[in-house]
Amino acid sequence: MMQRLYILLILALIVLPRARSQDLEEGWISLFNGKDLDGWLVRCLPEDSHKLYWSAGEGFIECNSMSDPDHNYVWLVSEREFSDFHLKLEFQVFRSSEGNSGVQFRSRYDDGEDGGWLNGPQADIHGPAPWRTGMIYDETKGVQRWIFPSLADWNISREEVPVSAQSTSLLYHEDDPDLWNTMEIICRGMRVSTLVNGTTVADFDGEGILNDEVHRIRKVGSRGSLALQLHMNDALLIRYRNIFIKEFR
Numbered sequence: 001m002m003q004r005l006y007i008l009l010i011l012a013l014i015v016l017p018r019a020r021s022q023d024l025e026e027g028w029i030s031l032f033n034g035k036d037l038d039g040w041l042v043r044c045l046p047e048d049s050h051k052l053y054w055s056a057g058e059g060f061i062e063c064n065s066m067s068d069p070d071h072n073y074v075w076l077v078s079e080r081e082f083s084d085f086h087l088k089l090e091f092q093v094f095r096s097s098e099g100n101s102g103v104q105f106r107s108r109y110d111d112g113e114d115g116g117w118l119n120g121p122q123a124d125i126h127g128p129a130p131w132r133t134g135m136i137y138d139e140t141k142g143v144q145r146w147i148f149p150s151l152a153d154w155n156i157s158r159e160e161v162p163v164s165a166q167s168t169s170l171l172y173h174e175d176d177p178d179l180w181n182t183m184e185i186i187c188r189g190m191r192v193s194t195l196v197n198g199t200t201v202a203d204f205d206g207e208g209i210l211n212d213e214v215h216r217i218r219k220v221g222s223r224g225s226l227a228l229q230l231h232m233n234d235a236l237l238i239r240y241r242n243i244f245i246k247e248f249r
Helices: 002-026 213-218
Strands: 028-030 040-044 054-056 061-064 074-082 085-093 100-110 117-119 121-126 136-138 145-148 181-188 191-196 199-205 224-230 237-247
Touching: 061 224, 074 100, 085 100, 100 181, 121 181, 145 199
Parallel strands: none
Antiparallel strands: 028 237, 040 074, 054 061, 061 237, 074 224, 085 181, 085 237, 100 117, 100 121, 100 224, 121 136, 136 145, 181 191, 191 199
């Protein structure tokens, strides 16, 4: 019996390093350490800089403006920049929250832009209107419109989104506290895809759009930071966790 346990222990010691090595070879890294906002910066107008909307909870990042919706846009921005990548994360939305959020990518904060603005595209997250989740809005000054689907401005109706997105249902925290939604963003060149709960929502060719003169001048669309958004004047409660990214070389 002891000899058998000894053999199993030896096998475990052999297999364990291989598993860790394989994880490293796959190239996935965590962007949230599970305890604080190390590696992230809050970016906003000076008048909102004293407000603590973004915080780290027990294994998740939370944005909570439910008691104070009197604010402009407030972003939580990654210190690192990325170009071609596969991003995976989980999020929770709450029925009590009427606000919306989103994951901005290949973006850049400009302190001189009307006091401060984060230019770049964004995958929308909208609890009250879940069919918007995964659609791509471009926050870049001079653009500021839906680019998937392609619309003239910020207005969007359920009838204007692809059928595949209209069936997307979010899993609310009140229904099951252990059930989180998933979002993936995949960027290769000017091709951007988004997936929500395993369903492809957007498959967008940004050639001539994300790399046009407006985006080149602002140095966004091809490379930049990731960011989680608090929309202006929103009473928002949302949580993010398990934020992993893999860069394509």
